[in-house]
Amino acid sequence: MSETAPRTSTTAQSSSTPRSPRFLAARPVWLVGVLAALAGAVVTEAFALAARAAGVPMDAASPGADEAAEIPMGGFAGGVLFWSVAGIILAVALARWARRPARTFTVTAVALTALSLVPPALAPHTATSTQFVLAVSHVVAAAVIIPALAQRLSHQQR
Numbered sequence: 001m002s003e004t005a006p007r008t009s010t011t012a013q014s015s016s017t018p019r020s021p022r023f024l025a026a027r028p029v030w031l032v033g034v035l036a037a038l039a040g041a042v043v044t045e046a047f048a049l050a051a052r053a054a055g056v057p058m059d060a061a062s063p064g065a066d067e068a069a070e071i072p073m074g075g076f077a078g079g080v081l082f083w084s085v086a087g088i089i090l091a092v093a094l095a096r097w098a099r100r101p102a103r104t105f106t107v108t109a110v111a112l113t114a115l116s117l118v119p120p121a122l123a124p125h126t127a128t129s130t131q132f133v134l135a136v137s138h139v140v141a142a143a144v145i146i147p148a149l150a151q152r153l154s155h156q157q158r
Contacts, residue, residue: 091153117139
């Protein structure tokens with residue numbers, strides 16, 4: 001009887017541990033990146049839809065443009081997916097060649113996210129509220145994608 005008590009408590013402990021780290025650790029880096037990018041795209045698009053519903057105009061201009069153009073529905077998600085490809089490639093390369101891939105990825109990705117806040121701030125012919133939503137959307141996407149890939153890279157087998 002005394003042997004079953006420790007097994008029961010061990011079973012209870014293992015069932016209470018989060019499954020996502022084990023799920024992430026068992027998958028290829030590229031797959032975790034794709035799943036994180038999809039999740040980031042959905043969350044970022046939902047954020048943009050909420051901003052639209054709140055009345056934030058979704059018209060933005062690129063540097064050098066004469067006027068702002070409407071950001072289409074799905075534009076935020078598309079941007080996240082497009083730029084996530086670079087992050088996934090970076091993560092795969094770091095998994096293969098970096099001594100500390102999780103740390104290197106996190107530092108690089110956070111620095112690139114900070115750098116990505118500059119274009120929205122400089123967008124001409126764009127309402128300040130739209131600039132704010134654009135900048136926050138970069139942070140929202142990063143907050144979903146970076147931790148997932150960093151978690152997977154921290155389980156890198158050598």
